[in-house]
Amino acid sequence: MQELLPGETSEPARGQAQDALSRLRLSGPSPVPFPVALALNVAGGLLLSLAFPPAELWPLAFVALIPLLWSLRGAGPARGAVLGLVFGVAFFGATLYWIFLFGALAWFALTALSATSIGLVGAVGPSLLRDGRSIRSAIAFASLWTAIDWIRGLFPLGGFTWGSIGISQVDDRPLLPLATVAGVWGITFVVVAVNVLLFQAVAGNPIAWVRRAGLAVVAIALVLVPIAMPFSEPNGGSLDVAVVQVDVRPPPNTSAVQEDLLVARKNITLHRSLAGSSPRPDLVLWGEGSLDPAASSDPATMASVQEAIAQVGAPTAVGAVMNDPDGRQRTSELVFGKDGSRVDRYDKVHLVPFGEYVPWRSRIDWISATRQIPVDRAPGTSLHTVGAPGLPPFGTPICYENSFPALPRAFVRDGATFLVVPVNNASYGFTAASDQHLQMSRMRAVETGRWVVDAAVSGVSAFIDTHGRVLARTGLFQPGILRAAIRTSTATTGYVRWGDWLPILALIVVGISFLAPRRRPHPHPPSGPLPASPRTLVVLPTFNERDTIERVIAGVLERPEHPDLIVVDDSSPDGTAELVRPIAAQDDRVRLLERPSRSGLASAYLDGFTMALREGYDLAVEMDSDLSHDPSELSRLLDAARQHDLTVGSRYVAGGSVTNWSRARVALSRGANAYARFMLGLPIHDATSGYRVYRRALLQELLRTPLSSSGYVFQIELVMRSDRGGFDVGEVPITFREREHGESKISRSIVAEALWMVTRWGLSARLGRGPAA
Template sequence: MQELLPGETSEPARGQAQDALSRLRLSGPSPVPLPAALALTVGGGGLLFLAFPPVELWPLAFVALIPLLWSLRGARPGRGAVLGLAFGLAFFGATLYWIFLFGALAWFALTTLSATSIALVGAVGPSLLREGRPIRSAIGFASLWTAVDWIRGMFPLGGFTWGSVGISQVDDRTLLPLATIAGVWGITLVVVVVNVLLFEALTGRRGASVRRAGLGVAALTLILAPFAVPFSEPTGDPLDVAVVQVDVRPPPNTSAVQEDLLVARKNIALDRTLVGSTPRPDLVLWGEGALDPAASGDPATMVAVQRAIADVGVPTAVGAVMDDPGGLQRTSELVFGPEGSRIDRYDKVHLVPFGEYVPWRSRLDWISATRQIPVDRTPGSSVHTVDAPGLPPFGTPICFENSFPAIPRAFVRDGATFLVVPVNNASYGFTAASDQHLQMSRMRAVETGRWVVDAAVSGVSAFIDTHGRVLTRSGLFQPGILRAQIRSSTTTTAYVRWGDWLPILAIVLVAILFLIPRRRLPPPATPEPLPPSPRTLVVLPTFNERDTIERVIAGVLERPEHPDVLVVDDSSPDGTAELVRPITARDGRVRLLERPPRSGLASAYLEGFTTAVREGYDLAVEMDSDLSHDPSELSRLLDAARQHDLTVGSRYVAGGSVTNWSRARVALSRGANAYSKVMLGLPIHDATSGYRVYRRALLEELLRTPFAGAGYVFQIELVMRSDRAGFDVGEAPITFREREHGESKISRSIVFEALWKVTRWGLSARLGRGPAAWTRPAHQRR
């Protein structure tokens, strides 16, 4: 049987007047042709790149997403993913151009992996962009972008945060204070919201100038409002800090061992220039990689390091790569006391994939570049502060770790009063990588309310206050001492206290908005009056219902509406048909249709419906043959059928009930119906009930196209298709009684089929598959 999703039928609904089609809008604005859309998205990615170093035209971030939004109008998931990927490839490909220094393969892999996050936004985003609802669209799309960006910072392999939109705004003095409350995620959210509002203002209905102006004012207000949020102010005493920066570039033909020793000697020599300085600094910092393995493992070099520190007489933090017992290698920050002895150590917990270790090394050994990383370093056990004599505790997120907001926050929660970031970006040369990294340190300073000192082995070193301002900085590969006063602090920002609450809220908002149908359906047409005594056919499917079928038939025949009965039996082994045959001989209102064994419940009802339509019945009734449906309640359903095209006997409306079921089973049934109602936007509470009355016009429409479900989900599909076709669907209370004879036909596989199909239909409708999925036609009856 061919499976059709809602809205995939190739013909209009039967009974729909031709002139209604001209007024029927099945979808939003026509999508931009794909070549033009790709050009737009690539251009938008380029605009966003310009908001970051090396160009740093940060206001462009507020409009850079508009080309992508324009291209996504009316896009289905596949097209949206392609457009999002194109945007991501353009943006990340340009922003991460410095990865080319490690080869085209590395650049392509990282760019593509990062771009997949925007592809996900492109696939899902159009379902959150609601035509004519700019505020909801802005909140939904921005929440999606923020949530995906947050997840990108965690998966895969611990995540990668480079290129987060909010980072571009470190020079935006009005918006930046928001980071003290919501972190970089709050700024990302606002920037994306502004993009959507401006897009809606540009593309809104002609003549709606007041509304367009209102959207512009709302966007401007969002940008300016955070200016009222105060930056965190440090509360501690001033500290004099000196950063030692050297030029790590070695002479030609220098071996790796010689290079390590040379860098160490340069740091020692430059550190010694502080001997006798007045006043002496309170803390000296060497960059990450000041002591690489050949130097940290050389006793003579380590003695020289300790002597230099002792001669200066100041606590010193040194970036080192340590070969530990057991063949383990770690990236560390060593803290030496003023007398030169090592007194504390922090080991980097978040290592750089393919930089400090090779994931899946055994499977990737065919890539020659992986052999450039001969040793997989071991991460530290936990984030913790370090201590030095005369200094308050401080945190030392090492290089890559500072790109993750959660790690500096963890240092501050552990008691860090200021942050030292040992940095080694020497491999990236004179590219924008160092300036991009510096932007992250500036954001971390605002988020945590802590001074941040970037101590780079070869630049860029910098001192950053709690407002995210760079007080002083060094150039790249310029040896020297960078020195400034900072202040420690024990204040706690809202972001430090609450953490990543905003992206979690964004995920919840996306889920809620995603579950809301894309379009509100207009009320269905009022059903036409039924005849005073409508002809009614009750369809009774049977398989091994010998113990109950006679009582069910008798109960139906007793109804004052004089319904006819059609028993559809699937060759019941218990002889159900043998009991029905004599009844058909005595009473012409009862007929028997015998079929091959286990032909299925859905097909039994469909054959009954077909018979009802073919023979001109006004109403057809679905009903179980095991006495779980009380024949005496049929009159109530038939009376309700005068107001509805489909009347469902409901257990879960006022007056309805269930007997002989456990609480767990009732809860499961209610949960399944609630899930179906939310996912499919159904207008009733009990879409799984099998006690129903259909009008002939509705059956004519339903029988035009094949059904996707053959089991339990068939009942849900009938309600969904009736509602989508513009027919009136209502409920009447019934009492459901658990069967006393025979066995239930519902299996676990049938339940799973229903769950899968309901989920698939709901997702397909929200993602735009099936143009009429959330649109009710202007139904007119002849």
């Protein structure tokens, strides 16, 4: 092998490895048969639902995603989206079964909308799962799930958080402290990551048992390490709090007005039972909806409320629906002083769509179910704490608001020393809705480092400490007084301080993981050594190259490697073929292929490559016919071809250069190559160079399947397919000279095609449609 000139050593793109692949268009693991995949996802979704009430088998959450992960192997975006949607429908459909109380349409709409988030996970997730990269896959996929779950809590219509995986882990004592720093999102992230690690250990490509054990250890560590993190401990004084809970179920044939007044009287009567108690409670709480519109707008009823509060002599917070002077109706928390006078009020900011108002009412009024909500309530103007003389400030996220982590956090940042959650889940009867809601309050207690008191008009009422433990609770529709001492606090948790930093970071991780170039497959088996004097065919495509073709042919024929050449002419109007014809007639190393019309650069090279394979050539060379490629540099490319399956003459490696180009054009060319390198994960710096040498084995693989491009971008496609096929691609420096004769064939449309194709290939690979990554 000839020695290369100093500073011109060829640059191999990647080292060889022992693994071998037999095909260029590599594929990942074979997809699970579609009917089986559907069944797996139905089972997985139902399994995950068992982690939530009523079953509350929370450990199942750590394995429930494995069926989804298994079915996503080898899935493209469309298939993945369908499988994720099926998983989501099974999960949310079972978890939200209690929505059926409002009709099949309501249940189906909410289930389908919620399931689309997992459909999106299914569409994007396969592109983040990398064989052999278990930790990276776990981080990326868990980030994707966490980010999408967070977005689901924001959009549409203010979001919907029910079914967040992290909520299921409120009884997972080792993992739960993580919520003090990362919120429920941190718990979700860990649970999903553990699923991925366990899946990689049991269902991935065959790996050594040591690695399997290692993945299991990492999974266990993720769950156990947070146990070392402290829960927030309250630093304030004690308060004696009493919750009034009634049975709101009315007798048959009770009108809406009568029902409102009846519920109010029940609360008043039960509240009066606290009179004379010793010690007197520091605060009394009534549930949401204790004073519905007919009661809150009735002067006699409101007078009775204030008299009862004054009789007991304790500040009282009452859930009410108010018909305000501006003509709007609002869901409110009214705070009365111990003398019965009203001293504060909070109006619910985050209303329940299709529960407290109907979005787009004028457009969907034809749906009869919307008429069950006759009045659209108005939201409050701001989140703020409330208080009463003798009490520290506290927050009152009303019912649905407590399902959004950011809202209780906002109350605490506003100075809340404890949280009161007025609740009205009476419409859901004896279903698991109330227990699912209680889980959210438990998570909010841990996140904020505040005691939480759920004050439910008909259950479940509960006292929850900062560790998320339920210290006292009621059943459903069981009237009575629930009373306990709580602790106030001004301590600040990491979650209160930093908020939803984890899902935002997760979005960044997903973006980086998705945009990062795909990892190259294992190398193709080495093609073997070349003969001492390999047969070489130089392919010279021409269209109006009369001024340069003779010099190019002469330069090629002078090479000591004695290459043959073929001129592929596209009926050049300038008579290029007429010049080549006599040369080919006199020298059997020169051939001329005259094509009847202009068929393009890519097809010209493919015709030449086909001839090279048919006639047993060891090497095939691409080369321009306008002297932009110096024939004297061919020897260095042929020498490097002994080391690489594809050798590219590069302008942009050490020793390479461009002459007669403006700085702007050089910058544009470098930028285009950098973009292709990034999008496609290419191992070379000059993928657009047309001066290159292919070994026979590579050409045979490249020509097995048609190219998807026909313009100049085919140069990039051939490099991409060579690299993704595991072949060795290297570069040697060349000097590119701008043509002195004729006109460049590059046009804006060619540049646009190249940009589009590179973008499409890159996105296809990232979404799992291209060769395995």
